[in-house]
Amino acid sequence: MSQSRRGKSIRLDTKPKPKHRKVPDGVAMESFLIHGPSISEKWDFRHHVIPPISSSVTYRLEDTERGGQGFREYASGEAHRTAPIYIYDRLDEPTRGMLEDELAGVEGGDNCVCFATGMAAISAALGITLKAGDELVAHKTLYGCTYSLITNWYPKLNISARLIDLRDAAQLERAITQRTRCVYFETPVNPTMELIDIAAVAEVVRRVNEKRKEGEKVYIIVDNTFATPFCQRPLALGAHVVVHSLTKNIGGFGTDMGGAVIAPHELEGQLLLYRKDFGGALAPKSAWPILVYGLPTLPLRLKKQQESAYEVARFLRGHPKVKRVAYPGLEDHPQFALAKQQMRDLHGEFAPGNMIYFETIEKGAEPKNSVKVVDWIAKNGYALTLAVSLGQLRSLIENPGAMTHAAVPAEKRAEGGIAPNGIRLSIGIEHPDDIIRDLERGLELAE
Ligand SMILES: *Cc1c(COP(=O)(O)O)cnc(C)c1O
Numbered sequence: 001m002s003q004s005r006r007g008k009s010i011r012l013d014t015k016p017k018p019k020h021r022k023v024p025d026g027v028a029m030e031s032f033l034i035h036g037p038s039i040s041e042k043w044d045f046r047h048h049v050i051p052p053i054s055s056s057v058t059y060r061l062e063d064t065e066r067g068g069q070g071f072r073e074y075a076s077g078e079a080h081r082t083a084p085i086y087i088y089d090r091l092d093e094p095t096r097g098m099l100e101d102e103l104a105g106v107e108g109g110d111n112c113v114c115f116a117t118g119m120a121a122i123s124a125a126l127g128i129t130l131k132a133g134d135e136l137v138a139h140k141t142l143y144g145c146t147y148s149l150i151t152n153w154y155p156k157l158n159i160s161a162r163l164i165d166l167r168d169a170a171q172l173e174r175a176i177t178q179r180t181r182c183v184y185f186e187t188p189v190n191p192t193m194e195l196i197d198i199a200a201v202a203e204v205v206r207r208v209n210e211k212r213k214e215g216e217k218v219y220i221i222v223d224n225t226f227a228t229p230f231c232q233r234p235l236a237l238g239a240h241v242v243v244h245s246l247t248k249n250i251g252g253f254g255t256d257m258g259g260a261v262i263a264p265h266e267l268e269g270q271l272l273l274y275r276k277d278f279g280g281a282l283a284p285k286s287a288w289p290i291l292v293y294g295l296p297t298l299p300l301r302l303k304k305q306q307e308s309a310y311e312v313a314r315f316l317r318g319h320p321k322v323k324r325v326a327y328p329g330l331e332d333h334p335q336f337a338l339a340k341q342q343m344r345d346l347h348g349e350f351a352p353g354n355m356i357y358f359e360t361i362e363k364g365a366e367p368k369n370s371v372k373v374v375d376w377i378a379k380n381g382y383a384l385t386l387a388v389s390l391g392q393l394r395s396l397i398e399n400p401g402a403m404t405h406a407a408v409p410a411e412k413r414a415e416g417g418i419a420p421n422g423i424r425l426s427i428g429i430e431h432p433d434d435i436i437r438d439l440e441r442g443l444e445l446a447e
Contacts, residue, residue, distance in 0.1 A: 070087045133179060176218065245263075
């Protein structure tokens with residue numbers, strides 16, 4: 001029936017499609033972040049060089065049986081996606097799936113499940129590992145919304161949190177009880193740039209888990225947003241789960257929000273079920289720029305930003321109006337030895353990252369100088385922009401005590417080391433001299 005009233009019929013290419021383009025043994029991670037595991041079952045557009053943005057809420061199913069099978073898999077809490085059955089975007093989706101494969105690969109985890117934001121990912125990681133009556137141990141200083149999640153919302157669900165200083169393994173040993181199911185922290189800590197020794201935490205938890213039954217184990221969850229897998233891979237150091245705000249360093253361009261949970265095989269089904277039912281799925285239109293621009297350029301961006309961060313940190317350390325600087329790359333960081341051990345790039349080189357925290361010298365109790373410096377930069381700065389968020393091409397500056405961590409009660413901020421005169425910097429890819437010039441001129445106003 002090649003000719004009909006409707007004209008020539010289309011001949012489809014029915015040759016079998018290659019299932020997998022194999023990732024060769026020994027491929028460098030930089031190359032993997034560009035090429036990923038594609039071509040995979042998640043991408044059979046063989047002739048695209050750039051993976052397409054898919055935009056289809058629903059999927060054509062061959063028959064009722066296949067539709068039923070797909071629904072049973074995603075509803076069971078045990079789905080393992082080798083060749084996923086696509087049904088509906090919120091359940092699973094190929095552009096997001098390709099991103100998930102790359103993130104799992106670079107963090108060295110079994111699986112990755114992506115969410116609409118970092119907070120959606122953090123809620124999911126905690127949501128599947130905690131239930132009413134359970135306890136969570138977390139570091140006392142946390143990203144402001146994570147702090148709010150566990151102090152405002154979890155008590156209503158009868159989940160309690162012990163906020164301790166996780167730099168001290170003895171405190172952790174004392175804080176874990178029969179009801180503890182999670183140990184949660186960021187390292188470097190936002191915004192103080194303190195570090196937590198992942199391997200030391202893992203050793204304490206390993207000893208606890210040795211004596212526990214399946215289902216009662218403690219999971220270590222690390223928020224790796226600041227370091228990114230370029231600078232640090234927590235799973236290799238003994239953590240069980242990694243969470244990310246893809247909005248920051250990994251997305252890298254400041255155009256899209258996203259979140260990710262990288263977890264062992266046993267948790268994948270629960271994460272997919274959680275995403276299906278709570279609904280915070282990463283939109284494929286947001287997954288695409290992270291896949292196509294963010295991840296492939298992550299090593300280049302971080303390397304450049306880190307070199308500049310070292311120069312900026314050294315400038316600040318030598319400045320008479322600056323009280324102290326916390327950058328893991330400075331020899332006088334109180335945990336420099338740990339930084340050198342724990343923060344290593346994909347080739348094993350020291351990788352202290354692109355984030356800096358510093359405090360201005362103040363004459364009185366009020367943080368006058370830090371506000372003056374930041375406000376001068378907000379109005380007159382060229383390379384530095386007053387804005388929250390981090391990990392973009394542009395360098396960003398903010399006052400955590402007055403801005404991102406303002407929701408944390410003042411006495412908790414003080415306990416957590418977030419000083420009223422503290423300033424956080426996210427170093428971009430400008431020339432470091434231009435970042436330093438803005439800081440120098442802003443600091444001239446300090447009394
Ligand atoms: C921004 C951030 C989050 C939350 O991510 P969103 O994408 O904004 O929801 C979590 N943890 C850290 C360390 C962050 O910087």
